[in-house]
Each structure stands twice: as C-alpha cells, then as structure tokens.
Amino acid sequence: MARIKVPRKSTAMDMTAMCDVAFLLLTFFILTAKLRQEDPLHVDVPASTTVIPVPDDNVATLSVGKGKIFFGIEGTDIREALLDEMGKKYNIAFTPTEKKRFAVIPTFGVPIAQLQQYIALDEEKRKTYPQAGIPVDTTENNELTNWIYEARIVTRNLKNQELRFAIKGDAREEYPAYKKVVDVLQKQAINKFSLITSLKTQ
Amino acid sequence: MAELDTSGGGKHKGGKIRSKKASTRIDLTAMVDLAFLLITFFIMTTTLAKPKAMDMFMPDKTKKGVQLPVPETRTMTLWLGANDKIEWYIGAPGKSRPTIDNFGKDGIRKTLVEQNKKIEETHQGPDNYMIVLVKPSDKSTYKDFVNIIDEINIAGIKSYGVVDITAPEVAQLKKDGNY
Numbered sequence: 251m252a253r254i255k256v257p258r259k260s261t262a263m264d265m266t267a268m269c270d271v272a273f274l275l276l277t278f279f280i281l282t283a284k285l286r287q288e289d290p291l292h293v294d295v296p297a298s299t300t301v302i303p304v305p306d307d308n309v310a311t312l313s314v315g316k317g318k319i320f321f322g323i324e325g326t327d328i329r330e331a332l333l334d335e336m337g338k339k340y341n342i343a344f345t346p347t348e349k350k351r352f353a354v355i356p357t358f359g360v361p362i363a364q365l366q367q368y369i370a371l372d373e374e375k376r377k378t379y380p381q382a383g384i385p386v387d388t389t390e391n392n393e394l395t396n397w398i399y400e401a402r403i404v405t406r407n408l409k410n411q412e413l414r415f416a417i418k419g420d421a422r423e424e425y426p427a428y429k430k431v432v433d434v435l436q437k438q439a440i441n442k443f444s445l446i447t448s449l450k451t452q
Numbered sequence: 453m454a455e456l457d458t459s460g461g462g463k464h465k466g467g468k469i470r471s472k473k474a475s476t477r478i479d480l481t482a483m484v485d486l487a488f489l490l491i492t493f494f495i496m497t498t499t500l501a502k503p504k505a506m507d508m509f510m511p512d513k514t515k516k517g518v519q520l521p522v523p524e525t526r527t528m529t530l531w532l533g534a535n536d537k538i539e540w541y542i543g544a545p546g547k548s549r550p551t552i553d554n555f556g557k558d559g560i561r562k563t564l565v566e567q568n569k570k571i572e573e574t575h576q577g578p579d580n581y582m583i584v585l586v587k588p589s590d591k592s593t594y595k596d597f598v599n600i601i602d603e604i605n606i607a608g609i610k611s612y613g614v615v616d617i618t619a620p621e622v623a624q625l626k627k628d629g630n631y
Contacts, residue, residue, distance in 0.1 A: 265483070265484050269487065272484050273487050276487050276490050279495060283498045296594065296595040298504065298602040299606060300506040300602070300605075301504060303502045303503070303504060303505065304502065304505040305505070419598075420594065421595035421598075422594075422595065424592070424594070425594060428594045441511065442507065444505035445506040445508055445598060448503060449504050
C-alpha cells in the first residue's frame with residue numbers, strides 16, 4: 251500500500267502582526283509608566299472605599315509607621331529650595347552638591363543633624379541606613395513643624411500654589427501616632443488633608 | 453525560521469547577469485521577544501493600583517465660640533476601643549449604657565444607617581440629620597480610625613467630628629474590656 255505523505259508545513263509564521271501588538275503595548279506602558287519608588291519606611295496602608303486618586307504633584311506625604319515619621323515631597327526644585335531654607339533655619343551650610351543630591355531623595359526620615367551624613371551616602375547605603383524618623387516633640391518649634399512650614403513657603407514661592415498634605419499611616423499603628431501628625435498640621439491651621447488608603451470593595 | 457530568500461540566484465547560462473533580488477521578509481521573532489521583554493519590565497515597575505486619598509476635614513481650632521447648639525438626641529458618640537471594638541450611644545453621656553459593636557456589614561454600618569433613619573424620622577426638618585462624634589482611644593489603631601470614617605461616608609452621615617476621648621470614657625471602655 252502506498253503511504254499517504256503528510257505534507258510538512260513550515261514552522262515559520264508571520265510575526266508582523268504580533269510584533270505590532272507587542273510594540274503597541276510597549277508604547278502604552280512606557281507612556282503611562284511612573285516608576286515605583288521604594289519607600290524607606292514600609293507602610294501597610296489601610297483600605298477604604300474612596301475612589302479619588304492621590305494627586306500627582308504639589309503634595310507632601312507624611313508617612314507614619316513603627317513610631318517614626320518620614321517626610322516626602324514631590325519635585326526636585328522644591329526639594330532643593332527646601333533644603334536651602336532648612337539649612338538657614340538650623341544654621342547648617344549645605345553645599346550645592348549636597349543640595350543636588352538631596353533633590354533626588356523623595357522620602358527621608360532623619361533628624362536634621364544627621365542629614366548631611368545621610369546625603370553623603372550612596373543610594374545603596376541609604377537603604378540600610380537606620381533612619382530614626384523626623385523628631386516631633388511637644389514644643390512649638392519641632393523639626394517636623396519646620397519642614398512642613400518651610401515646604402509650604404517654598405511651594406508657594408515656586409509654584410504659586412498651596413501645598414497639599416497626605417498622611418500615609420500604617421494600619422496597625424496606634425491612633426496617638428497619627429494624632430501627633432494631625433496636631434502638628436492643625437497648629438499651622440492646616441485643617442484639610444488626605445489619608446492615603448488602598449481600594450477595597452464595599 | 454530565518455527567511456532569507458536565496459532563490460533566484462541560479463546560474464544563468466549566457467544572457468544578462470541579473471542582480472539578486474533580495475527578499476523583504478525578515479525574521480521578526482527576535483524583535484517580538486525583545487518587545488515582550490520590555491513590556492514585562494514596564495508592567496512590573498509601574499504602580500497600576502494608584503493609592504487613593506480620603507479627604508479629611510478637621511475643625512479649625514483657632515476659631516472659638518462659633519459652635520451652634522446641637523440637641524443631644526441627635527448626637528451619636530462612638531468610642532474606638534482596642535481589638536477593633538466600638539462602643540456607641542445616643543444622647544447625653546451617662547444616661548444610657550453604650551452598646552458594644554464591631555466593624556463590618558452587620559456591625560457599625562447597619563447601626564449607623566438605622567440610627568440615622570430613626571433620628572430623621574423622629575426629628576423635625578430641615579436639620580434632622582444625625583451628628584456623629586468619633587472618639588478614638590489611645591488603644592485604637594489607625595486602621596480602625598480610617599474604617600470608621602469610611603463607614604460614616606458609606607452611611608452618608610452629613611455631619612461628623614473627631615474629638616479627643618476623656619478619662620471617664622476611657623474608664624468605661626476599660627470596664628467593658630475594650631481598652
């Protein structure tokens with residue numbers, strides 16, 4: 251009997267369409283991408299049913315977790331000017347290099363006395379540096395108050411806008427830690443702020 | 453796979469020597485590989501779920517003496533205790549025993565909606581809404597606080613405030629084992 255020969259088909263396919271799709275997706279992701287920034291303080295935010303996203307610019311984030319407070323602000327120009335002002339206030343002369351380096355640190359939590367030391371570290375070492383958090387005591391003139399105050403002035407000068415505040419608290423943190431931050435804000439008559447939460451369904 | 457067309461390059465006996473006609477097809481497999489690799493990278497590094505912002509308004513501490521009198525019967529006081537427990541009562545403090553409640557669909561959410569409805573029915577308009585006072589104790593967590601504000605928003609409570617807890621209230625919480 252004659253054997254039926256199965257014709258061998260080529261395994262090559264037309265990749266053009268697939269390539270098109272892949273690059274289309276790639277373009278989309280590149281354009282929408284905002285690189286995830288690593289938080290020095292790991293905060294596990296509570297969930298809520300709020301659907302309004304956190305504004306992208308012109309916002310200062312106060313992270314509260316493990317009994318520490320970290321301060322973060324958007325914008326390299328603002329950070330640079332802010333460090334300048336804080337240096338004047340605490341009589342620390344920051345060099346232009348230090349200001350440039352500080353401008354790329356999105357979030358930090360070191361007392362101002364250790365700030366120069368922290369800035370001098372390279373990026374890898376900063377991750378392991380034991381950051382003590384920004385000191386907040388009961389006095390009128392504590393460091394967090396000054397950071398917030400100067401940040402507001404700098405934002406107003408540079409952007410001509412009011413700085414907004416967002417509190418990013420850890421879910422397991424006890425209420426007094428959060429209260430401490432709110433008190434600092436309220437002392438400066440900031441009565442409106444946002445609480446950062448993740449989304450949950452009802 | 454590689455589709456470089458090499459046909460048509462045979463020997464020509466005599467006649468004109470034709471230049472080879474190269475195929476326009478190129479192997480796109482490697483390019484697709486690369487594109488998908490990059491897509492994967494960008495998917496991994498982007499934050500897709502943007503954090504949400506819950507707006508909070510606190511009363512202005514600098515302005516004093518502008519408070520409107522509020523009937524006690526419209527006020528609900530909520531204490532946040534330890535272990536995600538809530539105690540609430542309506543009216544003046546000390547008159548009725550606070551009810552112990554917890555978070556969740558059948559817990560405080562139901563209570564808020566029911567009490568709000570009750571107060572709206574028993575009071576004359578237009579100001580017949582319920583006013584909720586949230587008093588978080590030192591033992592309550594930030595999560596409880598966010599949850600209760602969220603529940604208040606879900607229940608559609610028009611007016612609420614966050615107030616510091618007082619010592620007798622803490623004592624009551626302690627007595628109930630929620631501190």
